Amino acid sequence: MNILYDERLDGALPTVDKAALLDTLRSALPDLDILHTEQDLRPYECDGLSAYRVVPLLVVLPQRLEQVQALLKICHAHQVPVVARGAGTGLSGGALPLAQGILLVMARFNRILEINPAGRFARVQPGVRNLAISQAAAPHGLYYAPDPSSQIACSIGGNVAENAGGVHCLKYGLTVHNLLKVQVLTIEGEYLTLGSDALDAPGFDLLALFTGSEGLLGIVTEVTVKLLPKPQVARVLLASFDSVEKAARAVADIIGAGIIPAGLEMMDNLSLRAAEDFIHAGYPAEAAAILLCELDGVDADVNDDCLRVEAVLKTAGASEVRLARDEAERVRFWAGRKNAFPAVGRISPDYYCMDGTIPRRALPGVLHGIGELSREHGLRVANVFHAGDGNMHPLILFDANQPGELERAEVLGGKILELCVAVGGSITGEHGVGREKINQMCAQFNADELTLFHAVKHAFDPLGLLNPGKNIPTLQRCAEFGAMHVHHGQLPFPDLERF
Amino acid sequence: MNILYDERLDGALPTVDKAALLDTLRSALPDLDILHTEQDLRPYECDGLSAYRVVPLLVVLPQRLEQVQALLKICHAHQVPVVARGAGTGLSGGALPLAQGILLVMARFNRILEINPAGRFARVQPGVRNLAISQAAAPHGLYYAPDPSSQIACSIGGNVAENAGGVHCLKYGLTVHNLLKVQVLTIEGEYLTLGSDALDAPGFDLLALFTGSEGLLGIVTEVTVKLLPKPQVARVLLASFDSVEKAARAVADIIGAGIIPAGLEMMDNLSLRAAEDFIHAGYPAEAAAILLCELDGVDADVNDDCLRVEAVLKTAGASEVRLARDEAERVRFWAGRKNAFPAVGRISPDYYCMDGTIPRRALPGVLHGIGELSREHGLRVANVFHAGDGNMHPLILFDANQPGELERAEVLGGKILELCVAVGGSITGEHGVGREKINQMCAQFNADELTLFHAVKHAFDPLGLLNPGKNIPTLQRCAEFGAMHVHHGQLPFPDLERF
Structure with a gap:
């Protein structure tokens, strides 16, 4: 297809x-x-x-x-x-x-083996659902921080394989930052323990190497995750802007002010209108972009941070800043964001979701560039994403029943990812490379780097039997696909510099 | 020797x-x-x-x-x-x-190439001193968080090679958590870029793999580190205890209460008396152990946390809890801790510093076990360490001029590290394996795991030319050294269970 x-x-x-x-x-x-x-x-x-x-x-x-x-x-x-x-x-x-x-x-391995409140960890089988860990830890006032939007269904083994993120990874890190230890089976049927119950393990950091390796290095058989105490309070600010670039600059300003929000999300007009029509979240339909900024922690601290963020947002040119009045409004603000993908699904027969990650300071320029590419290729793009970590999810709207539209969407998607790489970013933040972005890996890495990846793969799986054709492209593939690799400092989009 | x-x-x-x-x-x-x-x-x-x-x-x-x-x-x-x-x-x-x-x-590569306040990163050459980065970032209200006690002299390239920690890594993480990107040269003279300017990089996480690899995989030629905003305030509590086990349990209680101190350090009577005699920090000379707990952040939050920590310490049986009255006293409290090693050097001709890391909940039992081993081997042991992350630095006191004492110190050191491994910990937290702990690596890892390390090493350096004889022991070494590997769940120190 x-x-x-x-x-x-x-x-x-x-x-x-x-x-x-x-x-x-x-x-x-x-x-x-x-x-x-x-x-x-x-x-x-x-x-x-x-x-x-x-x-x-x-x-x-x-x-x-x-x-x-x-x-x-x-x-x-x-x-x-x-x-x-x-x-x-x-x-x-x-x-x-x-x-x-x-x-x-591995879905049947769904037992929670241990919840240890004193050691603040949970030891679980790989088929346990992400949310089930937090539910099991809740009686102790603890939870597991990474929260991919599929958390009600996705399994922790898959989270390890993909190094899953989520709305709150800006503050609490990706899966790799919330693991203590992983047990794996190699393709030869040997058990390995990666990491330890202690903070650091000597030797090479194979736990980090394995996390996000997308099933190419071994099979996860047991996972020990860190548990965190639940924050006392969480509050959300909603800020409206009359341009996406202004909203993007405000993101950098918040982080630059030394504030680490629990979540910092951005939606452009196309996506916020779709969400508002679907969920009635209370979004300002006329805004060019909105930011949702969540702050969590102890009460006094959160109040203080809310005031600081509001000041930063106003200085950055926000036309309106609203603090969710109560928990019901906070949940409603988030419901719009969390349902943005299905909401966009209501205004377009098909959409294609990107996952590029860029340095925060490049956000204004890249959003402008996506707008230009969208017009060039004649396809609408809705932007809804984890702005705080620079992890973008442009949704390319198309109709697969119109001849050529899928192909145009794919070409446009490739261009957007190349743009991300060109500003020093990467082709995937939290969704993984998998089969989908294997060609774009040729843009991200040069032949030496890919050769090294293959050598590392060979160290674990010399016959190449684990998940071939995913994550790391062959050099042959990259040669056929074309020399897409963008060298540092050679921007193919020089006009982005002015943002 | x-x-x-x-x-x-x-x-x-x-x-x-x-x-x-x-x-x-x-x-x-x-x-x-x-x-x-x-x-x-x-x-x-x-x-x-x-x-x-x-x-x-x-x-x-x-x-x-x-x-x-x-x-x-x-x-x-x-x-x-x-x-x-x-x-x-x-x-x-x-x-x-x-x-x-x-x-x-690599010491002559000592230029700071870029301080980027908007992107909150610094790009430096490998010979730049750790503290020099913070000094260069200070005008922007930023700093580089990892602070090994050698930070005035040690270089960032060495910090990457050793994945250096420090007093504040409990809250701010090790070197690996504070890196964005590293440029390296392979033994074949090829440049590689590991990591990216964005939050996450696709493919295998070679940046984490490289960090702490102790010079076995390549030569660091450029480092991009994250910068953090300087906390508004920092306050320190000093708590006295009449037993080391009580102090150790208080450490777990603080973390269990959901508080992440900026630093949480422990000293036993031998080390605190040595420090007091040397620095006059104001430590209670009669205490069996003291804890130093630093809290940082915004004012209101720090005050709130100080009260909570004080309550936890008293419940845990602290005989006295003192808040440093002013900045001068805070600095004096830390001066005692930071000079503990030279202070111990004043009361013993020689000492041998261990670096075992254990799960926090195992602290009371391991401290008790170290006491028993100390008596058994007839050598004094001073304990001064990063209690919050379970990173212990037992100092074995000996006199190299007394025939056999160095050898006994080494045997005792080996026993202490085996004890750390037996409770699920590791033989090194922040000092690295190097040449020193190469034999103990045979206790930490089994033959399959060591074989995998060698395969990974081979992926980067097939001829084994980079720093041979360090970090990863040969299987031959482990065979000669003896089958020290402790299997999970088979504690050779079963009486530790009762702590």
Whole structure:
């Protein structure tokens, strides 16, 4: 379905004898649940990025770690590729199956093994849902900070694989900053412990290396996460601006004033109007852009910060600043933001969500650049994103039923990501590279850097059996895709400098 | 000098023809400063861990990156080992030279390239001193958070290599949490950019992998660090306890109450008396242990937290809690702590500093265990450490002039580190493994994990030329050293459970 993707560029995929493999697995693991009919396999053909679909060779649903270990040893011995899947909510096709590979579903490992309030950690199986950890910790006044918008459904194993973020990662960090220890199985069926219960572990930092590696290095079998005490209070300010550039500059001003909001989100007119029509959040429909700024902590401190942020916003040219009067209004302000994607879905038959991350100071210029690219390519772009960390989610609106529109959307998406890289940013903040952005990785990294990635991959998985064709492109792919790499200091968009 | 160290266990070190190498370097790099006489080389024979001394084959002092690049290419072509050195303040022998290797001194790369207040970052050369960054950022109200006690002298390149911590890393994180981007040269002379100016970078997290790799993966050539706004106020509480176990439990109670102090330090009677005699900080000489708890931020918040911490300390059994009356007293309280090591140096001819890190909840039991080991081995141990992050610095007091005392100190040190590993901790928190703790790495990791470390090392440095014999032990070394690996859940110190 995706015109820019070509499987031949990922190296020779082996052909697997499905019937023989099924026999081998059944005799070695008689109580392992295996799906193998077209009808049973079809529901697993995609993850949260449904534009890409591949029916897997087999789906396995283990319930015990010994089954996973034995399965991996068999796959290793027979050189069968393995794609791991948690809840399947990923947005970059990281759990997209392979026609010649096994889809290893870890969803049944859903037990919370330990909540330790004194040590402020939780030890859980990989299939446990993100929100379930916070719910289990709530009686102790604790919670798990990273909150991807899919947190009601997504699993912690998938969060580790993708280094998931969320609205609050500006203050509380990404998944990698909230982990103590991860147990993994290698493709050879060996257990490894990465990290430790202590603050720091000697040797190379394999825990950080593994986090966000998108299933290329090993299978997560147990996760120990840090728990934080719940903030006493949270308040939200809503600021309106008559230009997106002004709103973007206000973001840098807030951070520059030494304030770290719990969340700092931006929506442009197209997205805020869509959200307002859908949710009736109370947004000012005429604003060119709004900022939502949440502050949390102890009461006195939050009040103080609210006053400081309000002053910064007014100086930055906000036409109106409103403090949510009560908890109901705070929740309503957030409801508009959290439903912005489905809201945009109501005003366009299809949309394509980007995930570029840029230095905060480049926000005004990049937003201006996206506006220009949008006009050039004749497609509307709605901007709704984590402004505080510079993690943008431009939504490209198109109609897949109009011939050529999907292709134009993809080309425009590629241009937007190249723009992010050109200002010193990256092609993905929290959604991962997966299958979707594999070509843009050629823009992000040069051949030396990609070679090093492959060498690291080789250290864990010499045969390349874990999730091939995702995250790290082959040099062959980058050669075919074209020399997109933007060298530092050579901006292809020199006019951005003036913002 | 160290009885437990045996170079033969690090694999075959090549023999280098010094005269021929000198000729090669002089003709290829005529303006490179090279030291080669015994007299010139001698000052470089050790870093901050002076118990280990090796005169290097050659010392080079480049001033331009092209010289470093050319030098590395020559070393790679001729298979000459390279040890990088910053300011030489490291405490684990990470920059200990090799008799058959080049010592690459990066101290002359001492320029601050950019202070960017809007982007809240500083871009500096690797030889820039830690404190110099904060000084350069001060006019903008910003500073660089990690503060190793050597910060007046140590260089940022060395901080990256060792993932340096400091008194304030409980709240502000280690070096790895305060980096945006690092430029490195590989042993093959290729430039790599790790990280990006944005919050997150796609692909594997090589920035985190590189940070703390102790010179085994590449040479740091440029560092972009995050800058933080200076806290408005800082206040310190001093609490006295009649037992170390009570003080240790109070540490967990403070963190358990949801308070993150800027610093939370502990000193036992032996170390606080030594410090008091030396500095006259105003410590209670009769206390079994004291805690220093610093709180920083905005005024109202800090006052509020001081009251909460005081209540927690009293409930935990503190016999006295004093708030530093003014800035002068606050500085005096810290001066005692910061001079504790030299103070202990005044009461013992020699001391050996450990750096084990343990889960906070294990503090009472481990302190008790250290007391027992101290009595068993007939050597006094002073405890002064970063209690908040569980990073302990037991100082073993001995007299090197008494036959056998150094050896007994080393054996006791090994036992203390094994104890840390047994409770789920690690053998080093912030000082690194270096040459010093290479044998204890065999206790920390099993053969599979060490094999993976070597595979990762191989991805960057296939010939093993960068800092061989440090950080990651060979399997041969671990086999000779003995099967020290402590498996999870098999505590060799079962009586610790009751604490």
